[in-house]
Amino acid sequence: MTLYCEELALSGLAEQFGTPLYVYSQQALTDAYRAYTDAFGSDTLLCYAVKANGNLSILRHFASLGSGFDIVSGGELERVLAAGGDAGKTIFSGVGKSEAEIEYALEAGIKCFNVESLPELDRINSIAARLGRRAPISLRINPDVDAQTHPYISTGLKANKFGIAMDDAEQAYRYAAGLPHLHIRGIDCHIGSQLTQSEPLIEACERLLALIDRLSEQGIALEHLDLGGGIGIVYQNETTLDLAAYADTVKRLLGGRSLKLILEPGRSLVGNAGVLLTRVEFVKSNGDKQFVIVDAAMNDLMRPALYQAYHHIENAEAVDTSPFTADIVGPVCETGDFFARDREIAAQAGDLLVIRSAGAYAASMGSNYNARLKPAEVLVNGREAKLVRRRETQQQLMQNELDCL
Template sequence: MTNQNNQEQTTPLTALQHDSFGYLNGELFVEGLSLAEIADKVPTPFYCYSAASIRNAYTLLSDRLEPTGASICFAVKASSNISVLRLLSELGSGMDIVSGGELERALAAGVSPSKIVFSGVGKTRAEIARALKAGIQQINVESCAELEVIRDVARNTGCRASVVFRVNPDVDAQTHAKISTGKKGDKFGIAIEDIPDIYAKAAEATGLDVAGLAVHIGSQLLDLSPYRAAYHRLATLVEALRSKGLSVPRLDLGGGLGIDYHLGVGPDVGEYSIIIQETVGHLGCELTVEPGRWLVGPAGMLVTEVLYLKETGDRVTAIVDAAMNDLMRPALYGAIHPVLPIKSCDDHAPYAYNIVGPVCETSDAFGSYCNLPKLHSGDRIAFACAGAYGASMASSYNSRDLVAEVLVDGDRFRLIRRRQTIDDLLALEKPTPMEHAFLRSRDC
C-alpha cells in the first residue's frame, strides 16, 4: 500500500512503513485493508500488524548483513505472538529467548531448537533442563553462579550444555537508562576483565561445550558508535583468549537496533553491517545478531477509540479506550508514539490534545499532541510504531481485558490473539480445595 494521499497525514511514515501503511481516499490502510473496516469487526483496542512490513524489514536487514555472514535471531521479548514468530521463522530467523515461556512459544511456532539462543540473568533449573533437553543452540551464561547450575543440570539430565559467555564490556549505549545493559554495574553479563579466567576453567570442565562469547549493550540504539566500541573490545578479548590456546568459534553480537518513534529515519543497517565487518569480521567466528524492535516495531499499530473529550486547562484531553495496561511504554519510559487518525476529516487545522487512557493512574497518559485533526467521541486513532514491546508487555491491570492482536497479510486479516475477557480471568481464580499445612514440632 503506497502513500497516495500525503496531504491528509498528520505525520509522515517511516521508510519501513511506507509500502505497508498509507492513506487512500481519506482512510488509513494497512496493506490492502482499511483499518476502519478491521475496527468494525474487531472491537478496540487492538494491535494490528503488517506481515509485509515484517517481511520487508527482515529481508532488508538480511541483505545488508550478508557480507558479514551473520545469522539473525529475533528477540522474542519484543513481540512474542506465535504467529509473528512463525512468520519470522519462515523467513529464516532463529530466536533469542529470555524465559522458559518464550522457549515454548518459539517451539510452538515451529522454530528449530538448533536456532534458539537462551539469554537472561535468572534462568531457573527447570528452564535450563528444558532447554538442554530440547537441544537449543546455546545458553548465554551471565554469571559464575549460573555456570555452576548449568553444569549441575547438564550432569543430572545427561546432556551436554553449549554455553557462550556474555561479556559486560563497560560501554555506554547512550540510550534510555532503563534499557542500557552494557555498563559496569548493570546486572547483565560478566565483567570483561573476569572472562579469561572463567572461560579457561569452563573449557576444561566436563559436560560443557564452550562455544564463544556474547555481548548486548542495550536497546533502542540510534547512534551506532557504541556498537563499534563494544565490538572492538570483544575482538580484543577474542584475540587474548586465542593467544592462550582457547577456542572461540562463535560470537553473539546482541541486538538493540533502534527505530525513530518520530517516524523519521532510523539507524542505517548498512553502516551497522560495515561496523561488524571492520571490528570482528577478521576473526573467522560464526556470528549472530539479535534484533527485535527494528524488525517489528514499525509493523504494528495500536488502534483505539476516543471515548470522551474534556477541557483541562489550556488543552483538550481526549480519553481513549486503550490504556497503559495495553501499551506500557509511555508510562514506563516516557515514550511518545505518533498518532494517526483512522479517517481524515475536512478540517485540516491543527488541534492540540492530551491523550490519556481510562486506567486509574496519573501515569496512564500517552502524551501531548499538537498537530492532530479535530477529534470527536467515537473517532478511531492509531498509535504507530507499536509493534514492539506493546502487546508483549500488556497486562490486565484494573481487571481490563487483555488486548487482542490482528495480523494483516495482503487483502486479508486474521485474529492471532483473541481478547482475554474478564470471564477468562475469573476462571483462573476459581479456588482449589483447602489443604492442611502440617506443623512439625521441633526439639527444644
C-alpha cells in the same frame, strides 16, 4: 484521508475486530528481516528477540523466513517451539535462568546458553551432568560501553545487572573451560536497546574481538560472536544507523577469523510493523486543559508511562474537527495512564485514532491492570486479515481464581 495497513483500511479492521486492536503488517515484518539478510548475508544467524513481540503467528512467520530466536525464559522457548521454531537455532539469554528452565532448554536441544555469571555456569554444569550432557554455552560479556539510550534499556555499563565484567572475562572463560559438562561455543554482548548510532556497537565489537584473540592465545577457541541486538527505529524524528554500513564495518573487523556471526534483532524487526487502534470515548476540559480519553490504556501500551516514550498518534480517517492541544489518555485509574501530553490532535467522541510504532514492547508488555482485557491482535497480508490473538474474556481472566473460591 484513510489510513491503511497494506491493502486494508484500518477503520474497517476496527469495525470488524473492535478496539483496542493491535494490527501488524506481514510485509513490513518480511521487509525488516530481509534488510538484515541483505546487509549481513545469509551466513549470519539472525535470532529474533522474542521479548519484543511473542505472538505465535509472528514467531511462525519469522521461522518461515529462516530466523532463529533469542529467548529469556522457558515460556518464550515453549512459544518458539509451538510456533514451529528450531530449538537448534535458539539462544537462551537472561540473568536468572531457573533449574527447570535450564533442564527444559537442554532437553529441547537449544543452540546455546548466554551465561551471565559464574553461579550460572555452576548451575548449568550441574544440570548437564545429571542429564549426561555437555551444555553449549557462551558468556555474555559486559564491554562497559555507553549505549547512549534511555537508562532503563541501557545494558552494557558496569552499573547494569547484565553480563560479566570485561575485567573478569578471561578468568570466567578459564573457569568455564574447567567445568566438564560445558561446551564453550562463543561470546555474547548486548549493550542496550533503541540504539540510533553505530559507534557504541562498533566499539563493543572491537573490545570483544580483542578478548577473543587473547582467549585464543590461551587455547580457548570460540566458534561464534554474538553482537546482540538493540538497533533502533524511528518513533518521532530519530536518525537511525545505516544497517549496510554497520554490516560492512563488522565484516571488516572480523577479518580472517573463522567466527560465525549471530545477531539478536527485536524492535527493529517488529516495531514499525504494528499499530494500536483506539476509539475516542470522550473529550474533556478541565479549565484550560484538554483531555482526549480513549478506550486503550497503559495496560495495553505502557511505553509512554514507563519510558516517557513518544508514539505518533493520528486519526484513522479525515475529520472536520479543528486541531487542538490535549493529553491523550486512557481510562485506567492512574495519572501515569497517558499516551501523549500536550499533543496536537483533531478528535471527538467516536473517532478512531492510530498509535504508531506499536509492534515492539507493546502487546508483549501488556497487563490486566484494572481488570482490563488484553486486546485482540490481527496480522494483515495484502487483502487478508487474520485474527492472531482473540480478545480476552472476563471468564478467562478470572478462571484461575474462580476455581479457588
